[in-house]
Amino acid sequence: MALRRSRxxxxxxxxxxxxxxxxxxxxxxxxxxxxxxKRGSGKTKTEAKNKLKExxxxxxxxxxxxxxxxxxxxxxxxxxxxGLAGLDPSTLATTTLLTEKxxxxxxxxxxxxxxxxxxxxxxLATKAQTLSTRTLQAIHSHLNRAVKRAMARxxxxxxxxxxxxxxxxxxxxxxxxxxxxxxxxxxxGAEGTSMHAYIVLALLTGARTEELRALTWDHVxxxxxxxxxxxxxxxxxxxxxxxxxxxxxxxxSRRTLALPAxxxxxxxxxxxxxxxxxxxxxxxxxxHGLVFSSAVGKPLDAANVRRAFRQAxxxxxxxxxxxxxxxxxxxxxxxLLSDRGVPLEVISRLVGHSGTAVTEEFYRKQIRPxxxxxxxxxxxxxxxxxxxx
Numbered sequence: 173m174a175l176r177r178s179r180x181x182x183x184x185x186x187x188x189x190x191x192x193x194x195x196x197x198x199x200x201x202x203x204x205x206x207x208x209x210k211r212g213s214g215k216t217k218t219e220a221k222n223k224l225k226e227x228x229x230x231x232x233x234x235x236x237x238x239x240x241x242x243x244x245x246x247x248x249x250x251x252x253x254x255g256l257a258g259l260d261p262s263t264l265a266t267t268t269l270l271t272e273k274x275x276x277x278x279x280x281x282x283x284x285x286x287x288x289x290x291x292x293x294x295x296l297a298t299k300a301q302t303l304s305t306r307t308l309q310a311i312h313s314h315l316n317r318a319v320k321r322a323m324a325r326x327x328x329x330x331x332x333x334x335x336x337x338x339x340x341x342x343x344x345x346x347x348x349x350x351x352x353x354x355x356x357x358x359x360x361g362a363e364g365t366s367m368h369a370y371i372v373l374a375l376l377t378g379a380r381t382e383e384l385r386a387l388t389w390d391h392v393x394x395x396x397x398x399x400x401x402x403x404x405x406x407x408x409x410x411x412x413x414x415x416x417x418x419x420x421x422x423x424x425s426r427r428t429l430a431l432p433a434x435x436x437x438x439x440x441x442x443x444x445x446x447x448x449x450x451x452x453x454x455x456x457x458x459x460h461g462l463v464f465s466s467a468v469g470k471p472l473d474a475a476n477v478r479r480a481f482r483q484a485x486x487x488x489x490x491x492x493x494x495x496x497x498x499x500x501x502x503x504x505x506x507x508l509l510s511d512r513g514v515p516l517e518v519i520s521r522l523v524g525h526s527g528t529a530v531t532e533e534f535y536r537k538q539i540r541p542x543x544x545x546x547x548x549x550x551x552x553x554x555x556x557x558x559x560x561x
Contacts, residue, residue, distance in 0.1 A: 184217060195222035197228060230329070242327050244287055244315075245280030250320035262474075267314060274299060274311045275318075284319070284328045292336040305341035312338050339455070347500055349507035350375075352553065354491060359434070359554070361488035367480045369442035370464050374498060375433045376550045378505035378523045379410055381498045383425070385472050386412040388461040392437055407433040411526065425524035432550040439463070506531070512549050 184195050192213045199208040212224030248271050256264055278295050279287070292315070300308055316333040321332050350358060355375060362371045374384060391411060397404040407430050429441035431439070442463065449467050450457050458469040466472060477498050502523065509519050520531040 184220065184280060187213075191215075193217050195220040195224035197224060207340075238507070240436050242284050243280060244282045244284055244318075245276050247284050247322040247327065248275055248280065248315070248318045251314075251321050255317065255321050256405070270307070270311050271314050273316075274303070275315050279315070284322060287319075287328075287332060289332040289335045292333050296336060296339055300339045302342045304343070308338050308341045312336070347503050348496075349500065350504040352508060352511070354488075355504055356554065357488050357490065358485060362484045365480075365484040366445075367477075369438040369482040370477070370498075371484060371501065372438040372479070373408075373435050374501035375419065375504055376554070377408070378431050378433050378502050378509075379408075379429070380425075380502060381477060383410050383412070383524075384464060385462075385474075385477065387463045388412070389463055390461060392439060394431075394439055394443075394464060406436045427521070427524050429522065432554070434550075434554060477502070508553055509549055512553055514549055 184193060186192075189195050190213070192215060195212045195214075195217075197210045199210060202208055210224065211229045212222070212227050213222050214220035214223050240353060254269055256267065259267075278298070279291065282291060296308060296312060299311065303311075312333070316331065318330045319328065319333050320326050349557040359372060359375065362368045370384060373379060374381065379387075387408065387410070391406070391409040393404070394406050396406045407428055409428050411426050446463075446465070450469065453468045456468045460471060461470060462469070462471060464472055464477075466476070481498045482496070485491055485496060506519055506523060509522070510516075516528050516531060520528045523531065525531045
């Protein structure tokens with residue numbers, strides 16, 4: 173006489189439509205009275221039973237059952253769509269570009285539950301042959317965060333990406349700084365161009381490019397405040413940036429900087445030139461109150477600034493304009509002050525860093541130990557514009 177299966181043993185049957193063996197187990201009823209049935213499938217009876225055992229083991233451990241058809245691409249796309257809320261649009265664009273170029277093509281087709289640490293190690297090792305260490309860190313972080321989000325939503329049982337270290341990548345292009353002779357040539361070469369005031373201000377105050385693009389005339393005080401106690405020299409208030417929030421990069425980046433004489437002259441000229449642009453544009457002019465804008469008053473983006481900057485440098489002797497970027501004017505500011513003996517603590521405050529450690533980390537090649545201070549030091553380096561004499 174055949175023995176009757178005990179409660180919970182379930183059964184095993186062939187599914188003609190799926191062409192697979194289905195193993196089932198009945199685990200009682202949920203609070204609503206609905207039967208709790210767990211299933212495992214496979215091409216053979218043994219495979220179906222083993223899959224069911226895995227499902228039952230996960231159930232006993234209190235783990236949700238990860239879907240078998242959920243891929244790395246699905247996880248990354250879900251993270252891009254819902255996990256980046258509130259980020260700056262430029263950050264979102266960069267993140268999307270990196271994941272679509274480096275993560276999805278290499279790992280996207282892999283089922284997330286089958287992704288192994290070895291897969292991630294091999295992927296990173298391959299990418300290390302062409303990408304910089306910083307880019308490797310970025311794409312590893314993006315994949316890690318995507319899988320972590322998937323794990324929190326029961327799409328996978330663990331995050332193997334966290335187990336993998338980022339290898340050393342290729343050396344990136346190091347930032348560089350202008351020498352005094354080069355800086356002087358750049359200042360002279362930029363005269364008469366639309367970027368003259370921008371270059372003078374960036375080089376002689378060390379302001380970030382995103383801070384200068386957001387600078388408005390109501391934060392520029394070309395006459396200073398002589399009646400204040402104590403009197404205030406000509407200065408700019410670096411209180412905004414083009415970031416989504418409008419705030420500066422950090423709290424300490426919000427600062428007020430005295431203006432060297434050359435900056436004052438350049439900004440007066442910029443004010444006059446912009447007035448002529450406003451008249452020429454007539455009804456096409458868009459008033460945003462920006463110090464640096466397009467010919468019709470519109471905000472500048474990073475590409476606009478970079479293109480105009482290189483155009484202004486193209487006739488400067490001894491410089492290849494294509495090898496320089498606007499942010500290297502800031503590096504040059506640090507280098508020139510350090511050469512003149514301004515202490516690291518002062519330089520750190522002038523460039524808006526949260527502490528000297530940040531200045532040392534990002535401007536190590538430009539830092540030289542010694543002593544003095546911002547606008548006064550720059551006047552000492554470059555003197556005043558000869559036309560003022």
